[in-house]
Amino acid sequence: MIGLVVILLISWGLLYLFEKKNLNAIGLIPNGKRLQQFAIGLVLIVAICLMLIGIETSLKSIEWQFLGFEIGTIADAFIYHLRSALTEDLVFRGALLFILNQRLGAKWGIMISAICFGVYHVFSYGILTERLMVIGYVIVVTGFTGYVWAWAFHKTRSIYLGLGLHVGYNMIMACFYESQPYGELLFTELSSVDLVDPMASYYSIFRGLFPALMTLISLKFLLRSRMIGSAEIVEQS
Secondary structure: OHHHHHHHHHHHHHHHHHHOOOHHHHOOOOOHHHHHHHHHHHHHHHHHHHHHHHHHHHHHOOEEEEOOOOHHHHHHHHHHHHHHHHHHHHHHOOHHHHHHHHHHOHHHHHHHHHHHHHHHHHHHOOOOOOOHHHHHHHHHHHHHHHHHHHHHHHHHOOOHHHHHHHHHHHHHHHHHOOOOOOOOOOEEEEEOOOOOOOHHHHHHHHHHHHHHHHHHHHHHHHHHOOOOOOHHHHHHO
16 A cells, blocks of 8 residues: 555656646546446456456366355455556556656557566566566567557546456456466366467467457447547546
């Protein structure tokens, strides 16, 4: 919690120093439109990830065991992932991205944010000693995800849509797969069939890029249909 307060203070200082704006420049103050964007992002990414899990279940003939539903553990996991995602989003899709977009243009701002997000995960995953192919894969996959979430920030001028996507992704994956400190919240894998190359390599690429690609396509459709308010609409409301 202290870390979040420090990041918020630094964010406010940067926004005031460079743009003479407050934290509402990154859409931090909640309102009905922004909370709706958070909910849309959460529901959208859960649906996309469930689709991916269904594909993986079919390809690998996975047998899942339901572990039961513990509301306390689920709530604790949600709060943990909300704090974690908010921290990362404030760093990579907050004040710095807003300033970069203002000074360099959205194209460069989003790209720089995405690259930094990808490189960050090399350190957070602790894979500095892995093969270059593995490191490159992580940078590309997480960088592309960061690109989509940064694009969502640019289009809505609010962190809430990307935050919903971020929290939803982490939560649904934690419901099925091992993760620390919360993992296999609802299901555990009893058995599966391992894929062999080249199918294993093809599927690894597909698995890494599918959620972000489907998210980008879905968001473009939702923005065109005005189901998600664009930056212009948010500013007018």
